[in-house]
Amino acid sequence: MSASRFEGSRVIVTGAARGIGARIAERFAAEGANVVVIDRLREEGSARAEAIGGAFVQADLASVESTRDAMEAAVTELGGVDALVNNAGLLRFASLMETTPEQWDETFAVNSRSMLLTLQIAAREMVAAGRGGAIVNLASMAAKTGGAGQVAYAASKSAVVALTRVAALELGPSGIRVNAMCPGYVLTEMGADTRTPEKIAQWSSYSPLGRLGEPDDVAGLALFLASQDGAYLTGQAVNITGGMVMH
Template sequence: MTGMRRFEGSRVIVTGAARGIGARIAERFVHEGARVVILDWNAEAGRAHAERIGATFIQVDLSDNDATKRAVRAAIEELSGVDVLINNAGMLRFASVLETDPDEWDAMFAVNTRAMLVTTQVAAAAMIAAGQGGAVVNLASMAAKTGGEGQVAYAASKAAVVALTRVAALELGEHGIRVNAMCPGYVLTEMGADTRTPEKVALWSSYSPLGRLGTTDDVAGLALFLASCDGEYFTGQAVNVTGGMVMH
């Protein structure tokens, strides 16, 4: 990454960037010259990470529609506009089809999918008003394409992210706004960490032709590519970051 400044002066909002994949995405954008606002519910971790990388932090509960709108508007005001929106925030809870509580289903969709609609509405409106286009990158999951035992609500919410991405790409393209999704496979972050054993990590690694799990940099690298001029003819795509575990 030495010397790369693809985003010099760009204004970037990243949700769910206090930890994990989002934190690395935010850090990579700052490294490449962007001004970044982090939106997250975790105030302690979010503020600490923002201070560490030179970003701005705004606390928000993304399951609250009105709070989400206010937070995105505040971020846009802080940045004097927005060029890139990275919808990274998400939650993962495990339950089978027969055991899933509908309220848990709703909670998962509220953060994983509905919040992306709300943030996109606010950010895209600002991009359209500015007349300079922009990029939206949504974090979906390998589960959107393959499902996942015990992940019915999560997989369904991430499949909905892919559908939302495609429709947004169709509708916003005329304004020069590109919308894409990323579908990571197994990435070792805090999310779901309590489900991992050395045996499971070894098993999951064996699913990839590359023989390893993903890293936050694997996902962050794709996010920056999709948001950059290098990816300016990509829109409506759901790009796998799975080390070959999924090839469609």
């Protein structure tokens, strides 16, 4: 791993106060990037940004105005943007028949609509600068396989994959690459309150590697997709599931 792969690059990571996003931000910073952390958690987000020598912008990604304001502030802080990682997401459990319109709308607002807004602002800046850029959107294994009890989540992540493909088609001529990551079961704070040793063992058995994912597994892919090593990849929804999904 080159310590200077992203030297001087300007990177924005949403949902980076903890979990996968935090590790992505840490690894970009470790490889020389100037990083802005966007998150709703002020205390944790500020601490994360300070620890990596970056900056923090608070945002409620369920709000159109807050999302746009945060992105504008992040771009101003960095003086532009070379890579955007849309990591922030919301997971709510409810069956198909129990899911309310309000739950559906909230999930789509955070998981899908916020990515449209951040992507629009980042792409505008990248096009104006004429240097190209990379955008990485966090989808999910659920986008391809569904997930009982996760109808809004799975549908919102499928929307992320579709958004990624359209953005790749439209932004490719400007040298902007757009890809999605589809992680499987990753051990983070999200969903921790419903996690049991039995569930961990069960899900681990679905992977040929015999384990669940770690934030570093996803972070490594994010950095690859944003780097020149991934220069000929765009419009992809890359599985990172330990073999639970193989297509």
